[in-house]
Each structure stands twice: as C-alpha cells, then as structure tokens.
Amino acid sequence: MTPLERALRERIAAEGPITVETFMEACNAYYYATRDPFGTAGDFTTAPEISQMFGEMIGAALADCWSRAGSPPEAAYAELGPGRGTLATDALRVMRSAGFAGAVHLVETSPILREAQEAVPGARWHESIDDLPGRPLLLVANEFLDALPINQFVNGTERRITVAAGGLAFDRDGETVELSPAREQAVRAVANHLVKHGGAALFIDYGHLRSGRGDTLQAVRGHRFAPVLADPGEQDLTSHVDFEVVERTALEAGAAVTPLTKQGEWLKRLGIDARAAALSRSNPERVDAVQAALHRLTARDAMGELFKVIGIHSPDWPGPAGFA
Ligand code: SAH
Numbered sequence: 450m451t452p453l454e455r456a457l458r459e460r461i462a463a464e465g466p467i468t469v470e471t472f473m474e475a476c477n478a479y480y481y482a483t484r485d486p487f488g489t490a491g492d493f494t495t496a497p498e499i500s501q502m503f504g505e506m507i508g509a510a511l512a513d514c515w516s517r518a519g520s521p522p523e524a525a526y527a528e529l530g531p532g533r534g535t536l537a538t539d540a541l542r543v544m545r546s547a548g549f550a551g552a553v554h555l556v557e558t559s560p561i562l563r564e565a566q567e568a569v570p571g572a573r574w575h576e577s578i579d580d581l582p583g584r585p586l587l588l589v590a591n592e593f594l595d596a597l598p599i600n601q602f603v604n605g606t607e608r609r610i611t612v613a614a615g616g617l618a619f620d621r622d623g624e625t626v627e628l629s630p631a632r633e634q635a636v637r638a639v640a641n642h643l644v645k646h647g648g649a650a651l652f653i654d655y656g657h658l659r660s661g662r663g664d665t666l667q668a669v670r671g672h673r674f675a676p677v678l679a680d681p682g683e684q685d686l687t688s689h690v691d692f693e694v695v696e697r698t699a700l701e702a703g704a705a706v707t708p709l710t711k712q713g714e715w716l717k718r719l720g721i722d723a724r725a726a727a728l729s730r731s732n733p734e735r736v737d738a739v740q741a742a743l744h745r746l747t748a749r750d751a752m753g754e755l756f757k758v759i760g761i762h763s764p765d766w767p768g769p770a771g772f773a
Contacts, residue, residue: 713753
C-alpha cells in the first residue's frame with residue numbers, strides 16, 4: 450500500500466467517503482512533489498519534451514502578439530506548471546531574439562520541478578496565479594489544467610471514493626458529468642489579470658470543444674493507462690479539459706478569446722512545417738527524428754486533434770496568431 454493510500458484510508462475511516470476532487474488533488478500534489486515524471490524513463494511525454502519546435506512556435510506566437518501590442522517593455526513571460534522548463538527555454542529563446550527583454554515568472558508548486566526549472570534563465574517562482582506581478586503577461590499553460598482536480602456527478606449525486614472489499618472503490622457508477630471549480634478558478638484568475646493589466650495567454654491541453662457527458666478521469670503510469678484508484682500518488686491522474694467552460698469563464702471575466710482550435714491546425718498556421726524543414730536542412734542526421742516529432746505534434750492519429758488550444762487576451766490587446 451502506498452503511503453498516500455494509507456493516509457486516504459484513515460481519512461475515509463474517520464470522515465466517510467471522499468469526493469473525486471479531494472482524491473485527485475491529494476494524489477497529484479503527492480505525485481508531482483515527489484518526482485520528475487516526464488520522458489521515456491518516466492510516466493508520460495508532453496509536447497515540449499517531444500521537440501523544441503513546440504516551444505518555439507509558442508514563443509513566436511507570444512512575441513508576435515507582444516510586438517503588435519506595441520512592444521510594451523514592462524510585459525513579462527509567465528507560465529503555469531512549467532514541468533522541466535523546456536517549453537519556457539525554447540519559447541524565450543525565440544522571444545529574446547525578437548527583442549523581448551521582460552522578466553520570467555513561473556507558477557509551480559512542486560519543489561522537485563522548481564529545481565529542474567532553474568535551467569530557465571532569470572526565472573522567479575510563485576505558488577499561485579494570484580501572486581503574479583501586476584503587469585502585462587505573455588502567459589502559457591501546457592497540460593496544466595488537466596492536472597487540476599474535477600468533481601464527478603452520477604445521476605445528480607456527487608461520486609465519492611470509499612473503502613470496499615479491502616480496496617478503494619467508487620460509491621456509484623453510471624452516466625457521469627464532470628465539473629472543475631479548480632480549473633474555472635485558474636482560468637478566471639488569468640482572465641482577470643489580463644483584463645486589469647493587459648497581455649495574452651495560451652492554454653493547450655487535451656479535451657473537448659463542447660461540454661458533454663462521460664467519465665474522462667484517467668491514470669497514466671510508465672506510458673500506459675492504469676486503473677484510476679490503483680496506487681494513489683504513484684501515477685498521473687488527469688481528465689479531459691472542457692474548453693467550452695474555459696471559453697465561457699474567460700468571457701465572463703471580460704476577456705477576449707480566440708476561436709477554439711486543434712493543436713495540429715494551430716501549429717501548422719504558425720509555420721511548424723517551415724521550421725521542421727529548416728531544422729532538417731541544418732541537421733541532416735536528424736531528418737527522421739524531426740519528421741517523427743512533427744507527426745506526433747500535428748497528426749490526427751497523434752496529438753494534432755485530441756489537443757486543443759485557446760487564446761485569452763485583454764480586449765485592449767491583439768489576439769494571438771494561429772487561430773482560424
Ligand atoms: N507544462 C509542462 C508540464 C505539464 S505537467 C509540460 O508541458 O511538459 C503539470 C505541471 O503542473 C507540473 O509542472 C506540475 O508540478 C504542475 N502543477 C500541478 N498542479 C499544480 C498547481 N496546483 N499549481 C501549480 N502547478 C501545478
């Protein structure tokens with residue numbers, strides 16, 4: 450039994466069944482605080498870890514937005530849940546070469562991942578979005594929202610986790626509706642900040658364009674799906690992001706939004722094919738690797754359609770490029 454499972458069982462014995470939100474929050478806090486989960490030796494691989502092209506396209510989109518806003522010198526780069534800091538390093542390389550000299554603010558709760566992010570030049574860390582400085586932000590969050598906890602409801606009753614037959618078990622099954630106050634709160638905090646201080650944000654994640662029903666809670670370990678209640682704290686728990694809710698939350702806060710777009714289309718509009726060709730020309734020995742990465746990031750049978758992107762921006766700022 451994992452240390453976290455022991456703690457959760459004690460809690461259930463004392464207080465009764467716990468919500469999916471409580472379970473997911475406890476599992477992910479423990480999981481990210483105790484490991485670097487990325488890459489082939491870890492549990493899963495994210496887009497910035499597949500290829501430098503991903504972060505470069507994001508850097509190009511943010512730099513272009515900043516320059517069309519008049520290149521305000523007080524604007525800062527910000528990122529939510531930066532993982533190993535790979536996306537930030539790749540994006541900032543492009544942004545620096547476009548003349549952006551702003552500060553770098555990372556929102557990260559994991560001490561182990563903060564250590565990995567020390568490779569990002571000039572980075573400063575914050576516990577929460579509310580601690581970000583009151584200036585225009587060029588913000589990105591890749592696979593951040595999916596890790597924030599959700600609630601599940603079955604026939605109008607909140608689904609809980611209990612101890613049954615010696616193991617953790619759901620107290621009910623059936624057609625499921627998912628809500629995530631934690632995600633709405635994060636999007637609202639970013640949107641409020643952009644409305645007040647200016648700037649633009651990109652949220653990239655796997656999820657759906659329209660709200661729907663269905664249980665999308667999943668656990669991943671060693672690059673395979675695993676039963677969600679197994680080994681609490683030792684596997685990555687996520688669920689699909691409802692981008693219709695993200696869009697509505699940003700609009701309700703007074704921010705402007707781009708159309709919701711699939712990651713593959715968005716990267717193509719930003720010029721990832723040309724970037725792949727340039728990388729292949731300058732590194733002939735890496736042609737196959739660059740082509741494979743391009744396919745993984747953009748193809749329909751890989752990340753191209755499952756992953757979605759939305760831009761959220763101040764009504765006083767231009768919208769980021771790459772959207773229909
Ligand atoms: N963006 C990175 C990592 C995605 S994994 C990439 O694309 O590779 C999720 C990231 O969010 C990790 O860095 C994790 O530590 C961080 N995280 C999870 N919950 C968080 C929270 N509540 N506040 C801040 N960071 C959080």
